[in-house]
Amino acid sequence: MKVAIVGASGYAGGELVRLLYHHSSAEVVCATSRKLAGTPLDQIHPHLKGFTNLKFENLTPDAIDADVAFLAVPHTAAMSIAGKLLSRGIKVVDLSADYRLPKETFEKVYGVTHTDYFPAPYGIPELHRRECVNAKFVANPGCFPTGATLAAAPLAKYAHTVIFDSKTGVSGAGDNPSATTHYPNVGDNVNPYKWTSHRHLAEMKQELAKLGSPAKCYFTPHLVPVNRGILTTAHILLNQPMETKDVQKLYQDFYKDEFFVRYQMPMLAAVRGSNFCDLMVESEGLRVVAVSAIDNLVKGASGQAIQNMNIMCGFKETDGLVAAGMLP
Incomplete structure (x- = not known):
């Protein structure tokens, strides 16, 4: 092809x-x-x-x-x-x-x-695979919405509020240098930006709604001094309390057949260069903290695009994408 x-x-x-x-x-x-x-x-x-x-x-x-x-x-x-x-x-x-x-x-x-x-079709395969099968055209999601939506999806319909806090590597800004990405402004530093107005928030709200969630949604990104990766912490405020063991089972069951979603401690280095999304959850009753890690250039962009191509064209979904992360 x-x-x-x-x-x-x-x-x-x-x-x-x-x-x-x-x-x-x-x-x-x-x-x-x-x-x-x-x-x-x-x-x-x-x-x-x-x-x-x-x-x-x-x-x-x-x-x-x-x-x-x-x-x-x-x-x-x-x-x-x-x-x-x-x-x-x-x-x-x-x-x-x-x-x-x-x-x-x-x-x-x-x-x-x-x-x-x-x-x-909005191309998060783990949520919209059927829409992408044999499709002629797929819109590949944004990097922040990919990690955020996968972190919240299993609990979305049980929540009244979801707050996403993301830390992103500098490559997310593209290859054109700017004052924002200038090394002295990035190194040894953490910079919040577009605190309440990032454009990717619209995609997050859209996907929560598709999941049947009435939850209010908020998002703040931060730039951190790494090349690749997005670590997203989702604070999911529930209508009814849930214990950690029940939330963990919910997530493991939700993603049990998804090769590229792994339930384990999320670390940027463990997914760097790969198409995996690693995530874990913990509950304190009415608040669940779900954390996900992706490579913004792979699962957040090109890798997910190839995953979508594979689904569209009838190839094995993992073709070209089976590679471990680059820890350390």
Whole structure:
């Protein structure tokens, strides 16, 4: 199967190439970048030297020849590409935010008019697998909502309030340097940002509602001095008290058939470079603390996108993704 990566110069694009190299049935045949056309991929992604001979190309959607395309482009860019690829019979997984939310919600949250909206399955496979089977298009979730939703999902319908507190690595900000990601501002430091207004909150609220939860939802992210990973602490306030042993059983039963969700002490190093989400829970009666750990570039982006592609195309869901984390 031929795969195109649209917007392959960033971290997510590099991860897609790295992971798909190990896929039994997929070959990356096209990697696009307007600014880097003609440049070998391994000059931008040096860890891929010896794994790809591709050069970046500047191609229009009409010139892309592939069976599946991943859109690793900035928000608002995918809406001008996705429909054109789909009209040519190319399956699409969009890693941007353009199709994760209903049109009205997207326009309110992102402050732009959506120019080519159509509904799409929201690609957390552990919750929406049936919607993704044989789909032509899937909206890949945001990194924060992935870890947060998986942490809260089993208890969502029993809660009246959910408060997410996330610690994220610097790669979540992308590969363009800024004052926020400048090393002296990040090293030996913890920085809260967008305390009450992060755009990913809309996805978290959406997913809790889909799970039948009436809970109010709040979210605050923090930037921490690591390259990869998101550790999310979910404070889940219940309508009725539950003991820890009962909550643990609920989570273990909920995820018992999910290869990529592991019930164990969540640590960033244990999931680094992998598609796993590790989580554990503890209850004090009316408040349950659920903690999850994911790699923001893999389960939070490219790995989950490949997981969705596998489901869409009828491949084994784990194909290309079976790798342990890189502890220590």
